[in-house]
Amino acid sequence: MSTAAATSARDTGADEGRVRRLPQSWPLFLRIFALMLITVLLVQVLNFATLLLMPPPTPIIFSTTRIAAFARTGVDPARLLKTEISTRRPDPTDSPRDRRLGAIIATDLGLPASAVVVEAERSGRPMFADALRPPIPMGPPLGPRRHRNFAALENALFGPFVVSIDTGGGRWRVIRPNSAIMGPWRIRIILWFLVALAVVAPIAWLLARRVVKPIGQFTAAVERLGRDPRAEPLTLIGPPEIAEAASAFNVMQERLNRYVEDRTTLIAAVAHDLRTPLMRLSLRLEKAPEALRIATEDDIQEMSHRIGAAMAFVRDMTRNVRRQRLDLRSLAESVTDEFADRGDDVVLQAGDPLTIEGDVPSLKALIGNLVGNAIKYAGHAEVLLYRDRDTVVIEVQDRGPGMQPDDLIRAFEPFFRAEQSRNRDTGGIGLGLASVRAVARAHGGDATLETRPEGGLRARITLPG
Incomplete structure (x- = not known):
């Protein structure tokens, strides 16, 4: 058996062992059955008390x-x-x-x-x-x-x-x-019913809340995991059914992260190893005719830049992030101030502070990519930050030439460039918007592009608030 197969088998066995080791508790079925039984018994006790304590109606x-x-x-x-x-x-x-x-x-x-x-x-x-x-x-x-x-x-x-x-x-x-429809005896029965309801309802509510509390915790933990794939494993204590689901989810999370890391490491290794043959090609071209050498060197240089951009993209996406509470407006001000210090035309609309949980370097790079694209293609950028219900929205808009509808759909694909020239200074590498969407989705949000009615583009980033 190969080393990789042995490692995979060992990991699978360890994962299955973690799934089997579950805390012992009452099953959810028994908890719900006990809740219903206790509620019915309370109602019957109150009915029996009604029979004993309340006198029968006196006939007229x-x-x-x-x-x-x-x-x-x-x-x-x-x-x-x-x-x-x-x-x-x-x-x-x-x-x-x-x-x-x-x-x-x-x-x-x-x-x-x-x-x-x-x-x-x-x-x-x-x-x-x-x-x-x-x-x-x-x-x-x-x-x-x-x-x-x-x-x-x-x-x-x-x-x-x-x-x-x-x-x-x-x-x-x-x-x-x-x-009379509501005689004294019927009124006493209704009052007793209201008293019984007031006694039973809080007890049933507390018992039901105790039963469903682990399910709510599991839902919140899954939502947190969707926002941050590297979140801590679920540590839920509850019925065996919930514990089994949490354990299986933890194993799935570990396998997915391991799968992504393995593929990312493979891409980074291939990109790194491609630099050696490119270097040999550059050395061999020194004796080639000048016209062929110049044209080929341009292709080799472009390929080197693409490999470097791909390695940087992979490195940014796989680095360990540290989520913390931050003021998104202050972070955006630091980015726009850097562009303004270089003489670029960028405006950040005023507003209230927006506090979210995120990774500072990633979000700073996200805003910087959007502002840089707007300045590169339109000459200016306008940044808006606002809260929409339970989400925070980042909008970067310009009044440039815009993009074709088909290009708007493909704009977030890696290495896609709407500007078809071979000049990297005008067309770029094509990983900026791909990085923007990757960062937004890693935070549990998303990124979209749309054409403004008055002309230009609007990039919208939605993040959990």
Whole structure:
């Protein structure tokens, strides 16, 4: 087995070992199950407390005498009865108790028994009927007082009922309870429900937050990694599912960084080794005809510059960066002041300080590349810095000739030059904008180019704020 294969196998084994070594904790499924179970138990406990502590509703009992008095006067002192006139003849009832109550009311009003129809059991057994029905005597005879109480209950109406009284001419006076939708008993139930909600909601919120907190931490760590590929590995403590995801993510990050470093080192080595054959070609051209020598030396010199620019680009992209809090406006002022000291036409629009987290040398080179391009191709540059919600925007614009739409798309490709001349002083190497985009994306942002409506170009850099 080759050394590279052995190293790869060893790294893979180490990565798999790191993935397996996970902190032991409750699985996320059990945490969610426990949360739901605790919440349901709390609700049931409160319901049981409601059953024990809150008294049942007390039925309102209407005597036949009270019904008859309300039929004569139309006034109920407690306002618990209501009446209306109907032309619909009520259906006769099949209940012996309803017929007996109707006859009692008719006798009290001095009307025939057929003139009063009571419907108290039309929708089923009356509520509390069993509770109010006299029990079957199982012991000594009941006393006279208890007999009178049960007799009074037998001659009373309770629950939903309708009493229809014939007033002549096909018209019937209908009397029924004036039951309120929100009675006292229902109000007590609603108040108890609100109390239960106030007790259960904070507990459920705290438990749910404890369950999802590791997921939020994992999301924030992944976002931080997207901004800085060389960020510290994730160190999350939580359910095994989250720990496994964090461990696998750390392994993936390490593999990606190792992959990029290997490819970058290969490119740098190739660029470095190309200088030796170029040097030999230069020495051999000394004996060539002058016309051929001059033309070839120009190509060799251009190739040497390209190799040097590529090595510098690779070196800048692979160096270790140190992120820190910085004032982007102060950094931009230092760059524009350097250009202004050389006599270049560059303006930085005034504004408030913009504090971000970034690498000072990289961001300074980014702004310097954009300002340098604007001055080179348009003769001047205008720099704007502002905050747009949760991002910071850097705009460098000019009033130059601009670029073709197709060139705007390819402008950030390495070694692309919109100026097609072979003169490096006017066309450059073609790595400036590629470096700009690489720095912006390494900070979690991006870089774009667009044509200004009034003419010229606008380079926009967006960075996390």
